Amino acid sequence: MAIEQEIQAKSLTAPRVTSDHIESIIQSEHYFTAYDGAKSGGEEVEQIWHDKDDIGKEYEPLSLLTFCVLVLRNGFTVTGESACASPENFDPEIGRKIARENAVNKIWML
Known part of the structure; x- marks a missing residue:
């Protein structure tokens, strides 16, 4: 028997707490x-960025790491990543969903 059915029985x-409640507190x-974060890290990072010849291979892993920041109605933040x-399987939309x-x-857990 599924947990929800057992609770009702x-x-x-x-x-x-329900999924609907969780969704309702997300502001x-x-x-x-991570690539976006590194690029906006300041002038020094930007200079290093532009001086690299093989920028794609060195920084590709950063473009495969997606972060989500949820701001809750009470101002608290939670993050997910x-x-x-495999770079061949990367899909930005799926990364954001996960x-x-x-x-x-x-x-x-809160």
Whole structure:
């Protein structure tokens, strides 16, 4: 028997945290990759960035790491991340979905 069915079968009616409640307390969501973060890290990082000949290979892993920051209505923030092991499988939309899911899972612990 699934947990939800068991709860209903036992007539447990006390208030519970639900997925809808979790979604309702999210005020905003923000996404970026580690590559985005490194690029906006300041002039020194930018200079190093432009001086590299083989920039793609050295910094490609940063573009495969996606972060999601959820700002909750009370001002608290939670983060989630998604790292793609294989560059050939990287899809930005899927990375954002996984990062968001990981961030939402942290809200349950609050």
